Amino acid sequence: MADKEYVPKMIPWLYDLILWIMSVLVDLFFREVHPRGSWRIPKRGPVLFVAAPHANQFVDPLILMRILRIEAGRRVSNVIAAKSMGRRFVGTVSGWFGSIPVGRALDLAKPGKGTIYLPRPSENPCLIKGVGTDFEKQAQKAGILVLPTVNGNTGQAEIAEVISSDEIRLKKEFKGDDAIKQLTGLNEILDPANLKTIDGYEGTKYKTAPKVDQSKAFEAVFASLKADGCICIFPEGGSHDRTELLPLKPGVAIMALGSLAENPDSGLKIIPCGMNYFHAHKFRSRAVVEFGTPIDVPKELVDLYRNGEKREATRQLLERIYQGLLAVTVTSPDYDTLMVIQAVRRLYKPKGKKLPLPMIIELNRRLAQGYQHYKDEPRVVKLKKDVSDYNKQLWLLGIRDHQVEYAKLSVPVVLFTLVYRLVKLALLAIGTLPGLVLFAPVFITSKIISIKKSREALAASTVKLQGRDVVATWKLLVSMGLAPILYNFYSISLAWWTYRNRVQGYMPEWVPLWVIMLSGYIIFPMITFAALRIGETGMDILKSLRPLVLSLNPTSSNTLVKLRKKREYLTHEVTELINTLGPEMFPDFKHARLIADPFKQGVLSGPETHSPDNSTFPQDQPGTTFGNQLSGAIDQDSQTVMEGNEPSAAHDPLPRNESFHDISNIGIFASRPSSRSQSRNGARGGSIGFPKGLTMTTKANLDEVSKRIRGAMQERGKERARSRSEGSWDFAGSETRTPGSDEGKKDI
Numbered sequence: 001m002a003d004k005e006y007v008p009k010m011i012p013w014l015y016d017l018i019l020w021i022m023s024v025l026v027d028l029f030f031r032e033v034h035p036r037g038s039w040r041i042p043k044r045g046p047v048l049f050v051a052a053p054h055a056n057q058f059v060d061p062l063i064l065m066r067i068l069r070i071e072a073g074r075r076v077s078n079v080i081a082a083k084s085m086g087r088r089f090v091g092t093v094s095g096w097f098g099s100i101p102v103g104r105a106l107d108l109a110k111p112g113k114g115t116i117y118l119p120r121p122s123e124n125p126c127l128i129k130g131v132g133t134d135f136e137k138q139a140q141k142a143g144i145l146v147l148p149t150v151n152g153n154t155g156q157a158e159i160a161e162v163i164s165s166d167e168i169r170l171k172k173e174f175k176g177d178d179a180i181k182q183l184t185g186l187n188e189i190l191d192p193a194n195l196k197t198i199d200g201y202e203g204t205k206y207k208t209a210p211k212v213d214q215s216k217a218f219e220a221v222f223a224s225l226k227a228d229g230c231i232c233i234f235p236e237g238g239s240h241d242r243t244e245l246l247p248l249k250p251g252v253a254i255m256a257l258g259s260l261a262e263n264p265d266s267g268l269k270i271i272p273c274g275m276n277y278f279h280a281h282k283f284r285s286r287a288v289v290e291f292g293t294p295i296d297v298p299k300e301l302v303d304l305y306r307n308g309e310k311r312e313a314t315r316q317l318l319e320r321i322y323q324g325l326l327a328v329t330v331t332s333p334d335y336d337t338l339m340v341i342q343a344v345r346r347l348y349k350p351k352g353k354k355l356p357l358p359m360i361i362e363l364n365r366r367l368a369q370g371y372q373h374y375k376d377e378p379r380v381v382k383l384k385k386d387v388s389d390y391n392k393q394l395w396l397l398g399i400r401d402h403q404v405e406y407a408k409l410s411v412p413v414v415l416f417t418l419v420y421r422l423v424k425l426a427l428l429a430i431g432t433l434p435g436l437v438l439f440a441p442v443f444i445t446s447k448i449i450s451i452k453k454s455r456e457a458l459a460a461s462t463v464k465l466q467g468r469d470v471v472a473t474w475k476l477l478v479s480m481g482l483a484p485i486l487y488n489f490y491s492i493s494l495a496w497w498t499y500r501n502r503v504q505g506y507m508p509e510w511v512p513l514w515v516i517m518l519s520g521y522i523i524f525p526m527i528t529f530a531a532l533r534i535g536e537t538g539m540d541i542l543k544s545l546r547p548l549v550l551s552l553n554p555t556s557s558n559t560l561v562k563l564r565k566k567r568e569y570l571t572h573e574v575t576e577l578i579n580t581l582g583p584e585m586f587p588d589f590k591h592a593r594l595i596a597d598p599f600k601q602g603v604l605s606g607p608e609t610h611s612p613d614n615s616t617f618p619q620d621q622p623g624t625t626f627g628n629q630l631s632g633a634i635d636q637d638s639q640t641v642m643e644g645n646e647p648s649a650a651h652d653p654l655p656r657n658e659s660f661h662d663i664s665n666i667g668i669f670a671s672r673p674s675s676r677s678q679s680r681n682g683a684r685g686g687s688i689g690f691p692k693g694l695t696m697t698t699k700a701n702l703d704e705v706s707k708r709i710r711g712a713m714q715e716r717g718k719e720r721a722r723s724r725s726e727g728s729w730d731f732a733g734s735e736t737r738t739p740g741s742d743e744g745k746k747d748i
Contacts, residue, residue, distance in 0.1 A: 010098025015075055018096055023066050025476050026059070028532065031284045033063055036358045037291040037328075038071035046225040046266050048256055049076060051273040052245055052325045054234040057457075057473040058090060060275055064232055065097070067289055076230040079217070079251075083107040089477070100224070102217040102251070104237065105144050106156075109209035112138050116145075116168075117203030118183040121195035125173035128183075130166040131202045139168060142211040147174070147182055147204060155179030214251065218258060225259040225268060232273075235321065244331045245322070253317040256297055257305040264302060270295040270321060274328030276361045283475065284536055288361045290328040295320055330364045332371070336388065341367045343387045346401045347567065347574045366586075374581055383573055390570060393563055403547040404567050407560035411552065418548040421541050428538035435531020438524060441486060446478040483528075491520030 026033065041047070049068075054060055061078045068074045077098040085091045085101040114132030118125065128145065139145070139162050147155035153176055160171040174180065177189050185201035221231055233255070236246040260268055272292035279285040297317060305313035332338040345363045349355060355363070374380045394401060406414065436443075453474045495516045498507050507516070550560060582589040 009095070010075060010077060011096060012075065014096050015098070016069070018093060019062075019065055019069060022062050025480060026062060026066065028529075029059075029283060029285075029472065029476055030063075030287055031536075032286045032357065033067070034286075034288045034357050035067045035071055035291070036288055036361075038067065040291045040294060041068065041072040041074065041271060042269055042294070043072055043074070044228065046228050046259065046268045047074070047230045048225070048252070048259075048268060048270045049230065049232040049273050050252055050270055050321055050325065051232060051234050051275055052236055052248075053242070053275060053329060053331075054236050055275055055277050057470045058084070059472050059476065060234065061232060063275075063287065063289060064273060068230070074230050076232045077224055079221070079231065079233040081107065089481075098224075100217055100220045100231070102214060103212040105209040105212050106146065106237075108212070109144070109146050109207040110138075112206045112208045115203030116183065116206050117185070117201055118180075118195075118197055121180065121184050121197060122193065126160070126170040128168040128170060129203075130168070134165050135162050135168050136165045139208045140210055144209040145170065146207040146209060147179055148206075150178040150182065153178045155182065218251075218255065221255045222259050222262060225255075225266065226263055228266075231255065245325060245329065248318055248322055248325075250314045250318060252321060253314040254310075257302060257310075257313055257317060260297055260302045261306045264299075268297065270297065270324070272321065272324035272328050274325065274330075274361075276330060278357075282472075286357055288357045290358070290361065292324050292328040295324050330361060330368055332368050337371065337384075338368075339391055340384050340387050341371060343391050343401065344383075344574050347387070347571045348578060370578075370581060370585055373585055377581070379577055380581075383570075383577060386570060386573070390563075390566060393566075397547075397550065397559065397563070399547045399550070400543075401567070403544065404560065404564050406547045406551045407564040409551065414548055414551045418545065418552070421545060421548070425538055425541045425545075428534050428541070432531045432535040432538055435528045436535065438490065439483075439486070439528045439531065442479050442482050445482055446475045449478050450474040487521060487524050490524050491517050494520045 049064065051060060051064060056063075061080075065076055065078070068076050075098075077100055078094070079102050080094050080099040082101040082103045085094055085099065113134050114130050116128050116130050116133065119127060119129040139159055141159055141161060143159045145157050145159055145168065155174045155176060155178065157174050158171040159168055161169040163169055174183065180189060180192075180195065181187070182204040183197075184195060185198035186195070189195070224231055233252050235248040235252040237249045256268060256270055260266065271294055274288075274290040274292065276288045276290065277285060278287065301313045301317055304316075330338075330341075332341060341364055344367055345360065348363075348367075371380065371384075375384075394404075409417075450471045454468065454471050457470045494503075495513050497503050498511070498516045499513060502509065547560070
């Protein structure tokens with residue numbers, strides 16, 4: 001180790017200032033970012049945050065930094081690719097944040113001369129033969145051999161020995177059928193145990209990457225952790241847009257073990273962080289950042305690492321970290337399966353019930369786990385096919401799941417709703433137009449550049465599928481750079497117009513030019529922000545018009561009726577299957593289930609109340625939990641927190657873009673553990689404030705509790721309605737509430 005340790009040069013006041021500026025952009029781009037489990041973050045001591053999946057290139061670290069600063073008051077140094085650190089703007093800002101650059105071998109990969117193949121794939125799968133190659137000059141021991149990307153998969157293997165100019169021995173053989181086909185020329189692998197390269201096959205193109213010296217990066221990490229600092233790393237090695245976690249790089253385990261080997265009593269904690277996005281590349285999308293249970297590195301692994309068994313210690317710790325990440329992320333084998341899981345969650349959720357984002361994530365996770373466990377079960381296979389067909393029909397009609405409920409509306413109601421929304425859309429368009437025109441250069445430029453950068457990233461990457469992980473980053477970067485230039489231009493133009501002819505005589509002579517300039521810097525951003533807020537609502541309404549038009553068409557309306565019946569059938573099948581298989585996988589399924597059985601007596605069979613938008617909401621029976629009253633998400637058999645009747649549906653619901661932030665009593669999505677202090681709970685904003693000694697043993701007391709709950713929910717709804725985030729770009733927002741709508745467009 002070097003005599004002088006490198007410590008990230010983080011400037012606290014500059015860190016906070018830049019983070020605040022960036023946070024404004026995050027608030028504009030994302031409709032909502034909800035932290036879950038943030039109480040697990042240690043307030044002091046060294047912490048290694050391990051985040052995945054890395055779905056947004058530069059946005060992921062920004063969101064994490066903001067949450068850690070707000071929730072735990074901690075600043076964090078990010079481990080960033082040296083290639084990104086070399087970019088002009090990104091590198092400068094990352095340096096202010098105290099980021100640690102780390103070299104990646106794949107960033108240095110270069111096309112190799114000639115072609116390569118496996119001469120004896122079954123007998124010696126680690127021996128690589130070259131045709132027209134010069135391995136002695138182009139390859140090196142501990143370097144990487146990289147194959148072309150096929151079907152989204154890129155084969156790569158570490159070089160153990162360079163035998164000659166046309167022979168290389170690998171440390172481990174290439175994995176995956178695509179890599180084997182490339183190296184053998186086979187079109188199909190029938191018998192993996194008896195592989196044979198096609199006669200005359202000259203091989204495939206390849207790239208070689210050198211071994212990268214990471215010692216300086218590890219020294220910087222060790223020094224920061226030694227000073228009780230926080231380090232954040234994305235162990236997948238780069239951003240991607242896949243639906244599953246990529247294999248973790250060993251660097252994260254080496255950082256933890258190396259730090260503890262130097263300072264065994266430092267108390268280092270590893271915190272898994274799940275980055276769960278809803279349409280991460282789209283404007284006004286949502287995100288849930290979940291912090292898992294802190295991982296303590298066993299002393300046995302540290303001793304193993306210190307005694308020279310570094311590979312085994314690293315492997316064991318890496319497996320612990322991987323399991324920790326699986327507990328806070330939603331993974332599926334492919335995109336189609338993920339879409340089926342999303343649809344099953346919507347079908348399983350009772351109609352008219354809006355679930356908070358953290359609960360949606362938890363449901364998706366459990367459904368994904370269930371699918372992985374029972375994917376070969378005949379009933380699961382059949383249900384997957386039926387749900388996929390249902391999704392396809394929705395796509396062909398151009399509607400969303402919650403809009404299927406339009407099929408039960410009468411023609412007069414549909415016609416009235418359509419006319420009403422058209423009028424409302426016209427009024428909103430008038431309010432959006434000024435900001436849309438003024439900010440159009442930013443919209444157009446950011447869209448063009450983000451698409452271009454996405455294609456470049458896709459061409460250079462070995463793991464990306466569509467390159468969507470860089471879209472949000474470049475939209476933010478372009479907006480951040482172009483918006484100030486645009487506002488300067490508009491303000492100067494307004495001042496020049498005033499100087500020229502006092503804005504055609506409308507501007508009084510006594511108004512100085514400096515006031516005009518200052519007003520421009522205030523007015524133009526306000527116009528843009530107003531357009532974003534108004535435009536988002538307008539886009540939601542626009543997306544809701546198509547199913548209304550289809551309902552008026554006799555041919556299409558019949559299709560909607562059939563689709564609605566199919567949805568009811570699928571809802572029943574999904575619920576029955578979950579109720580059958582759920583207890584087998586989760587022993588406490590009945591008492592810890594997230595969603596009440598929609599076909600249980602008193603849930604769907606009870607009396608219904610009608611909301612102002614004509615959607616029907618099942619009326620819970622006495623004995624439901626307070627959590628059920630807020631979200632309809634906790635089973636009636638679960639342990640109650642507070643009993644009472646459900647508030648009337650006639651009251652205004654909480655805004656659809658909120659996540660019920662004040663529901664920490666429900667552990668499944670709490671961002672804080674429940675407090676033992678009644679006075680502390682009572683001091684919180686939005687507290688219902690029950691008198692001491694008030695019990696719910698009589699009907700009068702029960703009515704009083706229900707009254708206070710309704711009042712608190714109304715006040716909370718009014719407060720949050722004032723701060724609703726609105727916008728207009730490439731929208732991922734939820735639609736206007738429709739009959740039976742759930743959470744609108746909220747798919748990951």
